[in-house]
Each structure stands twice: as structure tokens, then as C-alpha cells.
Amino acid sequence: MxxxxxxxxxxxxxxxxxxxxxxxxxxxxxxxxxxxxxxxxxxxxxxxxxxxxxxxxxxxxxxxxxxxxxxxxxxxxxxxxxxxxxxxxxxxxxxxxxxxxxxxxxxxxxxxxxxxxxxxxxxxxxxxxxxxxxxxxxxxxxxxxxxxxxxxxxxxxxxxxxxxxxxxxxxxxxxxxxxxxxxxxxxxxxxxxxxxxxxxxxxxxxxxxxxxxxxxxxxxxxxxxxxxxxxxxxxxxxxxxxxxxxxxxxxxxxxxxxxxxxxxxxxxxxxxxxxxxxxxATWPARLQPLTRGALSAPIRAIGGEVWVDGGHNAHAGVALSYAMQDMKARRGGKNIAIVGLRKRKDATLFIAALARFADHIIAVPLADDHVSTNELAALGDKLGIDSTTAPSLAIAMQNAAQLPAPRVLICGSFVLAAEALAAENA
Structure with missing residues (x-):
């Protein structure tokens, strides 16, 4: 575009x-x-x-x-x-x-x-x-x-x-x-x-x-x-x-x-x-549900749900953590965070915030300069969260669909959020 x-x-x-x-x-x-x-x-x-x-x-x-x-x-x-x-x-x-x-x-x-x-x-x-x-x-x-x-x-x-x-x-x-x-x-x-x-x-x-x-x-x-x-x-x-x-x-x-x-x-x-x-009031990429497109279809097909948020700092991560914990308490299911971060962001603090709610973290690359996926996964592993990498958002979504009724949060960057929304609306 x-x-x-x-x-x-x-x-x-x-x-x-x-x-x-x-x-x-x-x-x-x-x-x-x-x-x-x-x-x-x-x-x-x-x-x-x-x-x-x-x-x-x-x-x-x-x-x-x-x-x-x-x-x-x-x-x-x-x-x-x-x-x-x-x-x-x-x-x-x-x-x-x-x-x-x-x-x-x-x-x-x-x-x-x-x-x-x-x-x-x-x-x-x-x-x-x-x-x-x-x-x-x-x-x-x-x-x-x-x-x-x-x-x-x-x-x-x-x-x-x-x-x-x-x-x-x-x-x-x-x-x-x-x-x-x-x-x-x-x-x-x-x-x-x-x-x-x-x-x-x-x-x-x-x-x-x-x-x-x-x-x-x-x-x-x-x-x-x-x-x-x-x-x-x-x-x-x-x-x-x-x-x-x-x-x-x-x-x-x-x-x-x-x-x-x-x-x-x-x-x-x-x-x-x-x-x-x-x-x-609407404001895109702020805990926005994905409900109809091909990107989220594999998750929804097995009874899961998909959310996208552009939050990229520790404070945003904590807010997302509370929201996702609340969803899990009310509706059950596993919480999965698909994360990509720009290099200038504090990856350690952001992953630590996500670790409060995530049962699994999948690190993905961004279209521009980003924290390496291996580094993000290592941070999650260090905090005791099962963490993996994927070469793209689409593959990360396919990997997430292997878990029963997953709740997926795509987060860490507005670049990643835009990619998710563009794919969902394609």
C-alpha cells in the first residue's frame, strides 16, 4: 500500500x-x-x-x-x-x-x-x-x-x-x-x-x-x-x-x-x-478482536479467540496482562502472546509484563529493525514461560492453533498490529 x-x-x-x-x-x-x-x-x-x-x-x-x-x-x-x-x-x-x-x-x-x-x-x-x-x-x-x-x-x-x-x-x-x-x-x-x-x-x-x-x-x-x-x-x-x-x-x-x-x-x-x-468510541489496535478474516480463522475454528494491541512498553504490557488474566478467569483457555518488538523498546520489561498472563510466547520478526526473535524467546524462557519463535505472523498463528481453544494476543508493536489487521481484512 x-x-x-x-x-x-x-x-x-x-x-x-x-x-x-x-x-x-x-x-x-x-x-x-x-x-x-x-x-x-x-x-x-x-x-x-x-x-x-x-x-x-x-x-x-x-x-x-x-x-x-x-x-x-x-x-x-x-x-x-x-x-x-x-x-x-x-x-x-x-x-x-x-x-x-x-x-x-x-x-x-x-x-x-x-x-x-x-x-x-x-x-x-x-x-x-x-x-x-x-x-x-x-x-x-x-x-x-x-x-x-x-x-x-x-x-x-x-x-x-x-x-x-x-x-x-x-x-x-x-x-x-x-x-x-x-x-x-x-x-x-x-x-x-x-x-x-x-x-x-x-x-x-x-x-x-x-x-x-x-x-x-x-x-x-x-x-x-x-x-x-x-x-x-x-x-x-x-x-x-x-x-x-x-x-x-x-x-x-x-x-x-x-x-x-x-x-x-x-x-x-x-x-x-x-x-x-x-x-x-473506536480506536484500532487497542485490544481489538479479530473475528472474521483468514488470519484468525484457524484459531476461531478450534474455539479460540484473537486480539491485537499495539502496546509496546512495560506499562502497556501490565495493562494487557490484567485484561488477558481477566478473560482467562472468566472463559478459561490458554493465553498465547505473539510478540514482535522494535529495537528501541525495552524487551526485558515488556516480556516480564507479558509473563504475568502468558502460557506461551511466540516471538516473530517485524518488517523493519526489531529485537531478534531468539532474544525475545530467551527472555520468556528465563521467566519460566514456554517460548518459541516463528519466521512470520502467519506461521505463528498456525503454531498457536495447535493448542486447544487458545486465546491469542498479537502485541508489541504497531507495525505488527498493522500487519495483523491488514491480513485480517485482506
């Missing part, structure tokens, strides 16, 4: 990763100024940072806002199949042609940008040209020095913080949280999910330093499942909603954060809009 827009961005600005440039917002700010500062011509912005759950939280917020009749722009990452998935302009993905024109316009001003800088500038250009009521903006990495952090938001939201991108953001939660805290702006409300103590201390201190009203999960708002419903409470309002359409207990917190953020931004949004948005 050719991606003309991505090819254009690659040619004009180099690869998105591994470019070797320092985190520096000055080139982007100069380019945006030459473009007329489109980021200052946008509707209200909710800026979202965190380690995991950013995309799901935005998916819930978008669905709720659209159920209320609002027009919404979103910028998220990564994409699964084509670059234009990242750019939703008033409810519809930007065309490849529009992205190519935006890239050329930006490159004519400056090529001294990272590709992510250029993507963010393109998003601001496209959003500024089409009316909307709300922008939902996801950071790429970190927050303080992130390319998206050139805006003045109406509200900032921070999902759970954990270890990821340690090579850039730092090796400790304190260092990583310091980066994430940078999206909290002076005198601007910020809402945060439940955090590890070290991360929470940093966020609270930064909010106090910039005089930003801070709403903390468990203190100023709460979200929990009760009798098959989602309850979200703030100091001024309570919502009794359907459970999220997205699977996994971790989506309770993401949905709650979305609701609490929108209740703070627009207290007038109706209960019906929240209910419909939570029930209807």
Missing part, C-alpha cells in the same frame, strides 16, 4: 525516527511564524500527554464531542497504514494531496525541521483552514520539548506516566514526568490520571509553580466500573454511563479522564452525548 504523503515527508524532512537532531522548538516556532502562526488561529485545544492511553482518551473525547454535535480536529500518532490517519480535519482524515501540499509549503520555508516538526506544522495549517469547535492534540514524545508544545491550550490532560523513551526522556519516572509536566500552562486547567507517586509529585509541583488549577484522579474526580456501568464523578457532577466500547479495565480510566476533561471544558455537554460517545 503506497503512502504518497509519507514518502513526501520522508523526502523533504528525513525519517521520523533516528534523525539525530536535538529536541529544539526554535526552528518550528520560526517556521510557524513564517506561516502566519496557524497554531494561534485554532479553536480551543485540549493537549494530551502521557505514556499510554493518549490515543484512546482522545478517541473517547472525540466521540463524545461529536455526539454533542461539535466539529473536531484531531492529531494523533502513530498511524497504522497511512500517514493521513494522524490528521482528522473536522471529522474526516486529511487527503494525501492536502498533506503533500502542506509539506511542500512548509519545506519551501525551512527544511531545518524534524519530520515530526513538519507534521505538526502541517496539522496546524490544515486545522486553521477548516472551521471546528475543538482540537484534540496528542504529544509525540514527552511534552516540554515536544513539537506540539507551541500552543496555548484551553486544558491539558495527562494520562498515566511510566517508563518509555528512556534514551531521550530519562531513566526515571521523575525525569520523564518533568518532560510530561511541560504541557501544563500558566493559569490553565490541567487534569491528570492516577499516577505513580514520583510522577504525581512532579505534576503537582509544576502545576502549583505555574498557578494551573489541577484536577487529580482519586482526589478531584473518579471513574470506576459498577454493576456493568461506568461511573464518572467530579465535585460538581456524576455520570452513569455504559461501559466503554474499548476492551480492558485500563479503558475505564481513559474514558473517565476523557469525561472529566470535557466536563471541565464544557460543563453544558449533555449526559446523552457522554453516554453515546463512551459506547461508540
Amino acid at each position: 503506497r503512502d504518497s504523503a509519507l514518502e513526501h515527508f520522508d523526502a523533504l524532512f528525513g525519517p521520523e525516527f533516528g534523525h539525530g537532531k536535538a529536541l529544539d522548538l526554535a526552528p518550528l516556532r520560526a517556521t510557524l511564524a513564517a506561516l502566519g502562526n496557524p497554531q494561534s488561529k485554532l479553536p480551543p485545544i485540549i493537549h494530551v500527554a502521557g505514556t499510554n492511553g493518549k490515543g484512546s482518551t482522545i478517541a473517547f473525547m472525540r466521540a463524545i464531542a461529536e455526539a454533542a454535535g461539535l466539529r473536531v480536529h484531531t492529531y494523533t500518532k502513530p498511524h497504522l497504514f497511512k500517514l493521513n490517519e494522524r490528521f482528522v480535519v473536522s471529522g474526516a482524515p486529511a487527503s494525501e494531496e492536502a498533506l503533500i501540499l502542506a509539506a511542500e509549503h512548509i519545506a519551501a520555508i525551512s527544511r531545518d525541521l524534524t519530520q515530526f516538526d513538519a507534521q505538526v506544522a502541517a496539522a496546524f495549517l490544515l486545522f486553521s483552514e477548516t472551521p471546528a469547535d475543538l482540537v484534540l492534540l496528542e504529544t509525540g514524545m514527552g511534552g516540554r520539548d515536544d513539537s506540539t508544545n507551541v500552543v496555548t491550550p484551553a486544558l491539558s490532560a495527562i494520562t498515566p506516566i511510566d517508563l518509555d523513551h528512556q534514551d531521550v526522556l530519562g531513566a526515571t519516572l521523575t525525569e520523564i514526568a518533568t518532560h510530561k509536566a511541560g504541557i501544563i500552562k500558566p493559569n490553565t486547567p490541567a487534569i491528570i490520571a492516577r499516577q505513580p507517586d514520583e510522577a504525581c509529585d512532579i505534576l503537582v509541583a509544576h502545576a502549583a509553580h505555574v498557578n494551573a488549577p489541577l484536577l487529580q484522579h482519586g482526589q478531584d474526580w473518579d471513574a470506576y466500573a459498577n454493576a456493568g456501568r461506568l461511573v464518572v464523578q467530579t465535585e460538581t457532577r456524576a455520570l452513569d454511563l455504559p461501559l466503554p466500547a474499548l476492551a480492558g479495565a485500563h479503558q475505564i480510566e481513559n474514558a473517565g479522564l476523557a469525561c472529566a476533561a470535557l466536563m471541565r471544558w464544557r460543563p453544558d455537554l449533555s449526559h446523552d452525548a457522554f453516554a453515546k460517545g463512551i459506547a461508540d
Whole structure:
């Protein structure tokens, strides 16, 4: 599947990763100024940072806002199949042609940008040209020095913080949280999910330093499942909603954060809009079931089930572990993890998280640079999990089908998730 827009961005600005440039917002700010500062011509912005759950939280917020009749722009990452998935302009993905024109316009001003800088500038250009009521903006990495952090938001939201991108953001939660805290702006409300103590201390201190009203999960708002419903409470309002359409207990917190953020931004949004948005929100490759294609057919034929998730760090692995353990407790069967990881990810921590639920691990290669399958299998074996390798996802699925009624989770990378979804939909 050719991606003309991505090819254009690659040619004009180099690869998105591994470019070797320092985190520096000055080139982007100069380019945006030459473009007329489109980021200052946008509707209200909710800026979202965190380690995991950013995309799901935005998916819930978008669905709720659209159920209320609002027009919404979103910028998220990564994409699964084509670059234009990242750019939703008033409810519809930007065309490849529009992205190519935006890239050329930006490159004519400056090529001294990272590709992510250029993507963010393109998003601001496209959003500024089409009316909307709300922008939902996801950071790429970190927050303080992130390319998206050139805006003045109406509200900032921070999902759970954990270890990821340690090579850039730092090796400790304190260092990583310091980066994430940078999206909290002076005198601007910020809402945060439940955090590890070290991360929470940093966020609270930064909010106090910039005089930003801070709403903390468990203190100023709460979200929990009760009798098959989602309850979200703030100091001024309570919502009794359907459970999220997205699977996994971790989506309770993401949905709650979305609701609490929108209740703070627009207290007038109706209960019906929240209910419909939570029930209807979709976000691919987040514990997504595969139910109809040839890839999952061998598993389903023997009474098994197949799930796919792009999670690739320890925190995501723990969330997946809880979800898969819960499925096993309720429905029985063996849990099998089919795993592929990029080299820049922490394979040891991710496999350790999967070991909490997996009865068997099958390591597979990715289409680009990846941790060797032998290394992944060795990590699983070291933790006492029966671990093997397979030369491809298709063969891994055939191997998994040798076990009775297996529950298969394809995970570790959005590259692998995209391969699974493409094969399922072929």
C-alpha cells in the first residue's frame, strides 16, 4: 500500500525516527511564524500527554464531542497504514494531496525541521483552514520539548506516566514526568490520571509553580466500573454511563479522564452525548478482536479467540496482562502472546509484563529493525514461560492453533498490529 504523503515527508524532512537532531522548538516556532502562526488561529485545544492511553482518551473525547454535535480536529500518532490517519480535519482524515501540499509549503520555508516538526506544522495549517469547535492534540514524545508544545491550550490532560523513551526522556519516572509536566500552562486547567507517586509529585509541583488549577484522579474526580456501568464523578457532577466500547479495565480510566476533561471544558455537554460517545468510541489496535478474516480463522475454528494491541512498553504490557488474566478467569483457555518488538523498546520489561498472563510466547520478526526473535524467546524462557519463535505472523498463528481453544494476543508493536489487521481484512 503506497503512502504518497509519507514518502513526501520522508523526502523533504528525513525519517521520523533516528534523525539525530536535538529536541529544539526554535526552528518550528520560526517556521510557524513564517506561516502566519496557524497554531494561534485554532479553536480551543485540549493537549494530551502521557505514556499510554493518549490515543484512546482522545478517541473517547472525540466521540463524545461529536455526539454533542461539535466539529473536531484531531492529531494523533502513530498511524497504522497511512500517514493521513494522524490528521482528522473536522471529522474526516486529511487527503494525501492536502498533506503533500502542506509539506511542500512548509519545506519551501525551512527544511531545518524534524519530520515530526513538519507534521505538526502541517496539522496546524490544515486545522486553521477548516472551521471546528475543538482540537484534540496528542504529544509525540514527552511534552516540554515536544513539537506540539507551541500552543496555548484551553486544558491539558495527562494520562498515566511510566517508563518509555528512556534514551531521550530519562531513566526515571521523575525525569520523564518533568518532560510530561511541560504541557501544563500558566493559569490553565490541567487534569491528570492516577499516577505513580514520583510522577504525581512532579505534576503537582509544576502545576502549583505555574498557578494551573489541577484536577487529580482519586482526589478531584473518579471513574470506576459498577454493576456493568461506568461511573464518572467530579465535585460538581456524576455520570452513569455504559461501559466503554474499548476492551480492558485500563479503558475505564481513559474514558473517565476523557469525561472529566470535557466536563471541565464544557460543563453544558449533555449526559446523552457522554453516554453515546463512551459506547461508540473506536480506536484500532487497542485490544481489538479479530473475528472474521483468514488470519484468525484457524484459531476461531478450534474455539479460540484473537486480539491485537499495539502496546509496546512495560506499562502497556501490565495493562494487557490484567485484561488477558481477566478473560482467562472468566472463559478459561490458554493465553498465547505473539510478540514482535522494535529495537528501541525495552524487551526485558515488556516480556516480564507479558509473563504475568502468558502460557506461551511466540516471538516473530517485524518488517523493519526489531529485537531478534531468539532474544525475545530467551527472555520468556528465563521467566519460566514456554517460548518459541516463528519466521512470520502467519506461521505463528498456525503454531498457536495447535493448542486447544487458545486465546491469542498479537502485541508489541504497531507495525505488527498493522500487519495483523491488514491480513485480517485482506
